[in-house]
Amino acid sequence: MGNKHSNHSSHKHTADNKMKHSKMDHSTMDHSKMDHSEMDHSEMDHGAMGGHAHHHHGSFKEIFLKSLPLGIIIMLLSPMFGVQLPFQFTFQYSDILVALLSTILYIYGGKPFYMGAVDEFKEKNPGMMALVTLGISVSYFYSVYAVIAGYVTGEHVMDFFFEFSSLVLIMLLGHWIEMKAVGEAGDAQKALAELVPKDAHVVLEDDSIETRPVADLQVGDLIRVQAGENVPADGTIQRGESRVNEALVTGESKPIEKNPGDEVIGGSTNGAGVLYVEIKQTGDKSFISQVQALISQAQSQPSRAENLAHKVAAWLFYIAVIVALIALVLWMVIADVPTAVIFTVTTLVIACPHALGLAIPLVTARSTSLGASRGLLVKDRDALELTTKADVMVLDKTGTLTTGEFKVSDVELFNDKYTKDEIVALLAGIEGGSSHPIAQSIISYAEQQGIRPVSFDSIDVISGAGVEGQANGHRYQLISQKAYGRNLDMDIPKGATLSVLVENDEAIGAVALGDELKPTSKDLIQALKKNKIQPIMATGDNEKAAQGAAEILGIDYLASQSPQDKYELVEKLKAEGKKVIMVGDGVNDAPSLALADVGIAVGAGTQVALDSADVILTQSDPGDIESFIELAQKTTRKMKENLVWGAGYNFFAIPIAAGILAPIGITLSPAIGAVLMSVSTVVVAINAMFLRLDPKSSVD
Numbered sequence: 001m002g003n004k005h006s007n008h009s010s011h012k013h014t015a016d017n018k019m020k021h022s023k024m025d026h027s028t029m030d031h032s033k034m035d036h037s038e039m040d041h042s043e044m045d046h047g048a049m050g051g052h053a054h055h056h057h058g059s060f061k062e063i064f065l066k067s068l069p070l071g072i073i074i075m076l077l078s079p080m081f082g083v084q085l086p087f088q089f090t091f092q093y094s095d096i097l098v099a100l101l102s103t104i105l106y107i108y109g110g111k112p113f114y115m116g117a118v119d120e121f122k123e124k125n126p127g128m129m130a131l132v133t134l135g136i137s138v139s140y141f142y143s144v145y146a147v148i149a150g151y152v153t154g155e156h157v158m159d160f161f162f163e164f165s166s167l168v169l170i171m172l173l174g175h176w177i178e179m180k181a182v183g184e185a186g187d188a189q190k191a192l193a194e195l196v197p198k199d200a201h202v203v204l205e206d207d208s209i210e211t212r213p214v215a216d217l218q219v220g221d222l223i224r225v226q227a228g229e230n231v232p233a234d235g236t237i238q239r240g241e242s243r244v245n246e247a248l249v250t251g252e253s254k255p256i257e258k259n260p261g262d263e264v265i266g267g268s269t270n271g272a273g274v275l276y277v278e279i280k281q282t283g284d285k286s287f288i289s290q291v292q293a294l295i296s297q298a299q300s301q302p303s304r305a306e307n308l309a310h311k312v313a314a315w316l317f318y319i320a321v322i323v324a325l326i327a328l329v330l331w332m333v334i335a336d337v338p339t340a341v342i343f344t345v346t347t348l349v350i351a352c353p354h355a356l357g358l359a360i361p362l363v364t365a366r367s368t369s370l371g372a373s374r375g376l377l378v379k380d381r382d383a384l385e386l387t388t389k390a391d392v393m394v395l396d397k398t399g400t401l402t403t404g405e406f407k408v409s410d411v412e413l414f415n416d417k418y419t420k421d422e423i424v425a426l427l428a429g430i431e432g433g434s435s436h437p438i439a440q441s442i443i444s445y446a447e448q449q450g451i452r453p454v455s456f457d458s459i460d461v462i463s464g465a466g467v468e469g470q471a472n473g474h475r476y477q478l479i480s481q482k483a484y485g486r487n488l489d490m491d492i493p494k495g496a497t498l499s500v501l502v503e504n505d506e507a508i509g510a511v512a513l514g515d516e517l518k519p520t521s522k523d524l525i526q527a528l529k530k531n532k533i534q535p536i537m538a539t540g541d542n543e544k545a546a547q548g549a550a551e552i553l554g555i556d557y558l559a560s561q562s563p564q565d566k567y568e569l570v571e572k573l574k575a576e577g578k579k580v581i582m583v584g585d586g587v588n589d590a591p592s593l594a595l596a597d598v599g600i601a602v603g604a605g606t607q608v609a610l611d612s613a614d615v616i617l618t619q620s621d622p623g624d625i626e627s628f629i630e631l632a633q634k635t636t637r638k639m640k641e642n643l644v645w646g647a648g649y650n651f652f653a654i655p656i657a658a659g660i661l662a663p664i665g666i667t668l669s670p671a672i673g674a675v676l677m678s679v680s681t682v683v684v685a686i687n688a689m690f691l692r693l694d695p696k697s698s699v700d
C-alpha cells in the first residue's frame with residue numbers, strides 16, 4: 001500500500017506544479033461553468049482553440065437558423081444570373097422588396113463576419129473574416145447599385161441578390177458545421193470536465209445524506225461515493241473498500257484497489273464498493289482542474305507550426321485580394337461588369353483560409369486530448385515536433401528505467417560505536433528529509449524492522465550526492481561513495497547502489513540497496529533503436545550498478561554523473577548538432593531536463609523535475625515514452641498533411657474561382673465557392689479526428 005500511496009502523492013505533485021505554471025485562466029478554470037456546460041458550442045471550441053479573433057460574435061447556428069427564412073424568400077424573389085426559374089416569381093417593385101430584405105440579411109446574417117473582420121483588422125491580421133466580408137459586401141453593394149441604376153436609367157441592370165443571400169446562408173451554415181467538426185475533433189477540456197459528476201452525496205452529522213452540487217463542496221466534507229459513480233472531488237478514503245479506475249484522469253489503465261487512508265482523485269470511476277471520502281481539494285485546486293489548466297496553457301501558446309499556418313493564411317489574404325482585383329479588371333474588359341463582380345466575389349469567398357487557420361489547432365486539440373487520456377501531458381507543444389527530429393535520448397536510471405523501489409540488501413557497520421539497529425534508525429531519520437526513491441525504501445525497511453527513526457533537527461538535500469543533517473549534536477551525511485571520496489572496507493554486493501553514513505567526516509556505516517529494471521524498459525530501448533534515436537543512460541548511481549542495468553538493456557551508459565555532469569552531457573550533445581530528448585525524474589535531472597530540446601519527466605518524479613520538463617508522463621512506465629514518441633510522430637504527420645491540404649487547396653481553388661478555366665467552360669458561382677471552402681475545412685477536421693494511437697502493449 002505504501003507504494004500505491006506514494007504514486008498518488010506524485011500525482012498531486014504533478015498537479016501542484018501545473019498550478020504554478022498556469023496563469024489561472026478564468027474561462028477554463030471556472031469549475032461551475034464547466035460542470036454546467038450550457039455554453040454555446042462554438043464558444044467552447046473557441047476557448048479551446050485560443051488565439052483566434054473570429055467567431056466571437058454570436059453563434060453561427062442561431063444566426064443561420066434565423067437567417068434561413070429570410071434568405072429563402074430573397075432567393076425566391078430574385079432571378080439567379082437573370083434566369084427565371086420555374087419556382088421563382090417576381091412582381092412590380094419586387095426588386096425593391098428584395099433589396100430591403102437583403103439589407104436586413106446583410107446587417108444581421110453578415111454580422112459575425114464583419115465584426116470578425118473588424119477584430120482582424122484591429123489585430124493587423126486580416127484573414128478569413130475579412131475575405132468573407134469583402135465577398136458579401138461586394139455582392140450586396142453592387143446589387144443595391146444595380147437596382148438603383150435600373151430605376152434611374154430605366155434599363156435593367158443585373159443584380160446578385162440571389163448570389164448574395166445564398167452566399168450568406170452557406171457561409172453561416174458552413175461555419176456552423178465547421179465549428180461542430182472542430183468540437184468533435186477533441187476538446188480535452190470538455191472531456192475532462194465531463195468526468196466530474198454534477199452532484200455529490202454529502203454525509204451530514206446525523207449520518208443522513210444530502211445531495212449537493214459539486215461546486216458547493218467544502219474541504220473537510222465527508223461524501224459517499226456509490227458503486228459505479230465517478231468521484232466528485234479529490235479526497236482521502238475514510239471508510240469502505242473498492243477498486244477505482246483512474247484511467248481517464250491519470251492514464252493508469254488498470255483499476256486500483258483502494259482502502260481507508262488511500263487517496264482518490266476527482267473524475268475517477270468507483271468500482272463495486274461504496275466509499276466514504278473526506279474532501280481534500282475542490283475546484284481549481286483539484287487534480288483534474290490542474291490538468292485542464294496545463295492543457296489550456298499549452299494550447300494558449302502558439303506552436304511553431306501554428307505560427308507558420310498563420311503566416312500562410314495572411315499571405316493568402318493578400319493573394320486572394322490581388323487575384324480578385326485582377327479578375328475584376330480583366331473580366332470587365334473581356335466581358336461585362338456583372339460577370340466581373342461574380343468572379344471577384346467567388347475568388348474572395350473560396351480563399352477564406354479557414355481550413356488553414358484550423359489545420360494545426362484541430363490536430364493539437366485532438367492530440368492533447370488523446371495524450372491526456374493516456375497520461376501523456378504536453379506542456380510545450382513544440383516538444384511534439386522536436387521529438388520527431390530527435391537523435392539522442394538521455395535516460396536517467398533510477399526511477400526511470402528501474403522501479404525505484406529499492407530493497408535494502410545489506411547494512412554494514414564500520415565501528416562498534418553504534419549497533420546495527422541504531423544505524424538503521426539514523427538512516428531512516430535522515431531520509432525523512434529526502435524525496436529520493438532511496439529514502440522511501442529505507443524508511444519502509446526501518447518500519448518493517450520495527451525501528452523508530454532518529455529525529456533530526458535539520459536536514460538538507462545535497463543534489464546528486466545524498467542528504468545531510470543534524471541530530472543529537474552530531475552532523476550526519478548519507479551520501480554516495482563518490483561523494484564520500486574514500487575507499488570503504490567492505491564487499492559491495494554486485495550491482496548494488498551504495499550509500500555511506502558519515503558522522504563528522506568519518507564513515508560509520510553503509511547501506512547497500514538493490515533496484516529492479518521496469519518490465520517495459522527493454523522494449524523502450526529496442527523501440528528507440530528502431531526509431532534511430534540513440535539511447536544513453538546517464539545515472540548518478542555507481543559504476544557497478546550502472547553497468548549491471550546497462551548490460552541487460554544493451555545501452556551505452558555513464559555512471560556517477562552529478563547534476564552538472566548530466567547538464568554538460570546534454571550541452572555537449574547539442575553542440576554536436578544533435579536534437580536531444582532527456583528523460584528523468586529526479587532533482588539531479590532538472591537542469592538537463594530544462595536544457596534538452598525535449599525534457600520528459602516521468603510520473604513518480606520530484607517537483608523540480610516536473611517544473612523543468614516540457615512533457616509529463618503521469619505514470620512512470622517506459623512504455624509511455626514509446627507512446628509519446630508515437631503520439632509525436634502521428635501528430636506531426638497530421639499537421640503536415642493539414643497544412644499541405646489547407647494551403648494546396650487554394651493553389652487550385654483561387655485561379656478557378658477567378659475564372660481561369662472559363663474558356664473551357666468551368667466556372668464557379670459564389671455559392672459553390674462557399675461550399676468548397678467549407679468542405680475543405682471539414683476535410684481538415686476529419687483528418688485530425690483520425691489521429692489515433694495504437695493500443696498500449698501492457699506488460700504485467
Ligand SMILES: Nc1ncnc2c1ncn2[C@@H]1O[C@H](COP(=O)(O)OP(=O)(O)OP(=O)(O)O)[C@@H](O)[C@H]1O
Nearest residue numbers: 396397398434436464465466480499539540541588
Ligand atoms: N536520499 C538519499 N539517500 C541515500 N543515498 C542517496 C540519496 N540521494 C542520493 N544518494 C546517493 O547519491 C547517488 C547519486 O544520486 P542521484 O540522485 O544523483 O542519482 P540516482 O537517482 O541514484 O541515479 P539516477 O541519476 O539514475 O536517477 C545515489 O546512487 C546514492 O548513492
Ligand SMILES: [Cu+]
Nearest residue numbers: 128352354677
Ligand atoms: Cu471559412
Ligand SMILES: [Mg+2]
Nearest residue numbers: 396398399586
Ligand atoms: Mg534519479
